[in-house]
Amino acid sequence: MPRAQIKDEKKYQSLRDKGESKEKAARIANASASQGSKKVGRRGGKSPSYDDWSKDELMRRxxxxxxxxxxxxxxxxxxxxxxxx
Structure with missing residues (x-):
């Protein structure tokens, strides 16, 4: 059943199947529906991977x-x- 707040249900489900959180999947699906996935894809990836964070930083988050x-x-x-x- 489609959710009213999700603009691109297919993209949302694809991201959830890949293990993304509900919030992140909804954010990406909605952004790509309104701006196009190429633009959204170029914009992503500014935050370092959790693997690069210290244990103290991970604990704080x-x-x-x-x-x-x-x-x-x-x-x-x-x-x-x-x-x-």
């Missing part, structure tokens, strides 16, 4: 978005939790 159990996670677990949020 996990705290900001409310990931539970973060205090007992190692760096790779934090990266996975952040990507899945």
């Amino acid at each position: 996990a705290r900001e978005i409310g990931i539970s159990g973060r205090s007992s996670m190692n760096k790779s677990e934090l990266v996975k939790a952040l990507r899945n949020h």
Whole structure:
């Protein structure tokens, strides 16, 4: 069933199938529907990968978005939790 806030349902589902979060998939699907995927694709990729962040930076970000159990996670677990949020 299509959601009213999602402008490009096919793009949204494709991104969700690839493991993107609901928020990120909706943001990309809506931006590409209104501006075109080529323009959106050129604009992306400005933030460094979580793999390049320090553990302290990952912990801070996990705290900001409310990931539970973060205090007992190692760096790779934090990266996975952040990507899945």
